[in-house]
Amino acid sequence: MTSTHLPSRPNEASRAASALLSAFRLGAGQTLAGWPVLVGRCIFYVILLIVLSALWDKVVAERLPGTLAGELPAGGLALYIGVTEWITLALPAVHLKLEDDIRSGGLEPHLLRPKSYLAQTFSQSLGAAMVRLGALGVTALVLLAVSGREPPPWEAFAYIVPLGVLGVVVGILLYALAGLMAFWARRTLPFQLVIQKLMFLLGGLYAPVTLYPPLLEAVAKASPFAAHLYWPSIQAIVTSREGFLTGLAWQGFWIVVLSYACLSLWRAGLAKVLREGGV
Amino acid sequence: MIAFLRLYALQVGAAVRMSFADRANFALQVAGMAINNLVFLTLWVLFFAGFKSVGGWGFSDMALLLGLTMTIVGICGVAFGGYRDMAVSILRGELDALLTQPKGLISRLLARESLATAWGDLAGGITVLSLFAEVSLSDLPLLILALSAGLTGYLSAAISFACLAFWASGARSFARDLTDFTLLFSSYPGSIYQGAVKVVAYSILPAGFVVMAPVEMLREPGLKSVAVVVTAAMAYAVLAAGLFHLGLRRYRSGASLA
Amino acid sequence: MSAVITIANLRKQYSYAKRGRGLFGGFSPQHVSIEAVDGVSFQVERGERVAVIGPNGAGKSTTLKMLSGILEPTSGEASVLGLTPWRDRKALAYRIGVVFGQRSQLWGELPARDSFNQLRHIYDQDKAVFEKRLGEMVKRFALAELLDQPVHRMSLGQRMRCEITASLLHGPGLLFLDEPTIGLDVTAKAAIRDFIRDHARDHGQTVLLTSHDTRDIELVCDRVIVVNAGRVVVDQPTDQLRRRFLGRKIVTLLFNGAQIVLDLPGVTRRASDAHAVVLDVDTRLVRVEQVITAALAHGGVEDITIEDPPMEEVIHDIYASAVTTQ
Known part of the structure; x- marks a missing residue:
């Protein structure tokens, strides 16, 4: 039993992948185990959509002359909001998990294991997010059918699903940045709040950033927050292959940049813990 | 009555001092909530800059509504903070200890906690009311009436939701969700709701009576609008007290043990 | 016999900023350093079961942290299973098992089986080997009924049995135990001591344990190292100490x-x-x-x-x- 099982080189990649997959399943399992919370989230989603679509339906019904209302699509922004909230509510609180593990010393058992804590945590969060995306997605489709609203063209769904998944990845990375600040700050709440509010504002949670003044629109579109929310959601009201590809490119860019940022913070934080024995 | 108020003030004073205890954390929570409200307000500024009005509501009406909502939530959190986790308190059996004491139960439950974030709401609410809501000093008596009625309605709704805990253990987080839903309805122009949604907003999730009717009262003062606001607030208060005592009777009979 | 652990003159110095007094004290912090571990040397042979004891703050957990690779020493040498822990943390991780009595390494909401399975992937274990080990542990530790129970619904004793199982599933040659019986009742303590001792004996496993319970040391370990103020003050067989102090x-x-x-x-x-x-x-x-x-x-x-x-x-x-x- 004292024989050692070190991974042999050729197998290393596949073993790393299987550990990540296993963490993904674990995250999904945890979310399913907490199903009452999941149901609560779906109900919240429904009520949020009812309120927000009431707002935009009213604006479109009135179409006051000389306002931005002329730029709104015929069906209002209900579909757009449906996607932004779908992504927002699917995000797990990865920042809280990181803060908790880092500040409480809960990192130690993980550091005593041969796989990267950061990669495992990320994979686990992604698993949780996918279950939520699924449950909220089904809720959205049911609500769409019940509301009698005209659905977007079928290809919109083919664009929204991959962009939505990548949007969630961007969101998890953004929140992970806030959580990793726990190596240096006692509370990560301020970082998390700033990121969350920027998601609302620059990500276009309540309305597409195209309705903003030109400068703000340009800044927003290039930000990671638009990669998180705007690019997936705009497909619900302005479906285009070009928009899909542009969004995909921005998401790819920001996933690389944010992953690198997370990794750098993690390495610096880990070095601190290994040197000082804690935070 | 004076003795009761003095006792309540004493309890809340202790709860507030407790929320102050970790000062850095307190400041963080207040600032966080203030930023939160500021961003929300900014979104509405952007909205009305682009769309001018919705259902006859302009920015000042929305500011009045937001100001009322924030102030109400702020006062509730500071002075009646126990409302937030009242269902949890009931489920944890915290009533047992309180039942052995001579003073009122509901007030004890409400005074057991003061929420730090509520100061951020309160500050935000007063700022918004005084800067953007276009209410004049002569409106002050009506504004105070609106706040008192809204506060009564909101708190009564929250207590009624918490009473679900007497009948169902699943009410632990559900009661809080329902309060949040009421708050959600209270954060959007009252003019957008129609049909079934409007019925819900004026009944189960009484955002209609917490802020919308008070806003209308301030905009078009009259005997009728005042009567609606006051009657509704009293009705919800009676409902909450009734539900609590029904629940308590069940609790004492030992039927509700979750 | 061969040495599994060799440490020589291991030192760890912590320094922290101590705030000065007065209004501007915070701006001119003084740096204070303390010697948490002050030149510790010992050797542990394969199959030995060693207790490291000492008063709180004596440096025993700092030493264990350095030996398991999650803390870098200020100076000194260490070799654990032929590796330098703080340089080869991940390679070492495959070959050691660690149990923290006060910290769970299982995923609370899920059945124990899911946690075990997750650990199988983390340690790249072959499914057949893993199942065989788990089967053995389930039998010896009476876990059959616990496997499908969510961990957060278990009693502390049940959870601890699962924690120990989790730390052994990858067949580590060296086991670190930090207060493995803390908070348990007498029966649960006895079950855990028997299991650790017998399992280690049967598999030639080396054990390093810290505890505040003298019975853990008497019943599990055959050697005791006493640490005080960052130094080793006593290093003797348990038998010898038992006669005099235990x-x-x-x-x-x-x-x-x-x-x-x-x-x-x-x-x-x-x-x-x-x-x-x-x-x-x-x-x-x-x-x-x-x-x-x-x-x-x-x-x-x-x-x-x-x-x-x-x-x-x-x-x-x-x-x-x-x-x-x-």
Whole structure:
């Protein structure tokens, strides 16, 4: 039993992948185990959509002359909001998990294991997010059918699903940045709040950033927050292959940049813990 | 009555001092909530800059509504903070200890906690009311009436939701969700709701009576609008007290043990 | 026999900023450094079961952290299973198991089986080998009914059995245990001690354990290292210490009336009050049973408690005698 099982080189990649997959399943399992919370989230989603679509339906019904209302699509922004909230509510609180593990010393058992804590945590969060995306997605489709609203063209769904998944990845990375600040700050709440509010504002949670003044629109579109929310959601009201590809490119860019940022913070934080024995 | 108020003030004073205890954390929570409200307000500024009005509501009406909502939530959190986790308190059996004491139960439950974030709401609410809501000093008596009625309605709704805990253990987080839903309805122009949604907003999730009717009262003062606001607030208060005592009777009979 | 752990002159110095007094004190912090571990050296052979004990803040957990690779020393050398822990943390991780009595490494909401399965992937274990080990553990540790239970619904004793299982599933040659029986009841403690000892013996596993319970040390370990103020003060076989320091019991007798004077060899009376007599019993000279029989014969006894002397006291005794022999 004292024989050692070190991974042999050729197998290393596949073993790393299987550990990540296993963490993904674990995250999904945890979310399913907490199903009452999941149901609560779906109900919240429904009520949020009812309120927000009431707002935009009213604006479109009135179409006051000389306002931005002329730029709104015929069906209002209900579909757009449906996607932004779908992504927002699917995000797990990865920042809280990181803060908790880092500040409480809960990192130690993980550091005593041969796989990267950061990669495992990320994979686990992604698993949780996918279950939520699924449950909220089904809720959205049911609500769409019940509301009698005209659905977007079928290809919109083919664009929204991959962009939505990548949007969630961007969101998890953004929140992970806030959580990793726990190596240096006692509370990560301020970082998390700033990121969350920027998601609302620059990500276009309540309305597409195209309705903003030109400068703000340009800044927003290039930000990671638009990669998180705007690019997936705009497909619900302005479906285009070009928009899909542009969004995909921005998401790819920001996933690389944010992953690198997370990794750098993690390495610096880990070095601190290994040197000082804690935070 | 004076003795009761003095006792309540004493309890809340202790709860507030407790929320102050970790000062850095307190400041963080207040600032966080203030930023939160500021961003929300900014979104509405952007909205009305682009769309001018919705259902006859302009920015000042929305500011009045937001100001009322924030102030109400702020006062509730500071002075009646126990409302937030009242269902949890009931489920944890915290009533047992309180039942052995001579003073009122509901007030004890409400005074057991003061929420730090509520100061951020309160500050935000007063700022918004005084800067953007276009209410004049002569409106002050009506504004105070609106706040008192809204506060009564909101708190009564929250207590009624918490009473679900007497009948169902699943009410632990559900009661809080329902309060949040009421708050959600209270954060959007009252003019957008129609049909079934409007019925819900004026009944189960009484955002209609917490802020919308008070806003209308301030905009078009009259005997009728005042009567609606006051009657509704009293009705919800009676409902909450009734539900609590029904629940308590069940609790004492030992039927509700979750 | 070959050395599994060799450490030589290991030191760890922590420095922290101490705020000055007064209004501007915060701007001119003084840097204070403390020697948490101050030149520790020892060697552990394969198959040895060693207890590292010492008062709080003596440096034992700092030493264990450095040995498991999650803390870099200020200076000194260490070799664990042929690796330098802080340089080869991940490679070492495949070959050691760690149990923290006060910290769970399982995923609470999920059945224990899911946690075990996750660990199989983290440690790249072959499914067949893993299942065989788990099967063995389930049998010896009576886990069959626990496997499908969410961990957060288990009792502390049940959870600890699962924690230990989790740390052994990848077949580590070296096991670190930090307070493995803390907070458990007597039966649960006994089950865990038996399991750790037998499992290690059967598999030639090396064990390094810290505990505040003298029985953990007596029943599991064959060697004791006492650390104080960052240094090793005693390093002896348990047998030798047992004879001198571990063979003691504290017997407390509650009376409802006149107290008695027990005149037995090996029994000394400690601070007592009007209703209680606290006796120090040297079990090499007299059996606890004899003491109790004598007390009962006297009559008027209301309650009896038998305890092990607290670890602090044992350490103090060992330390005091080590100093005098020097």
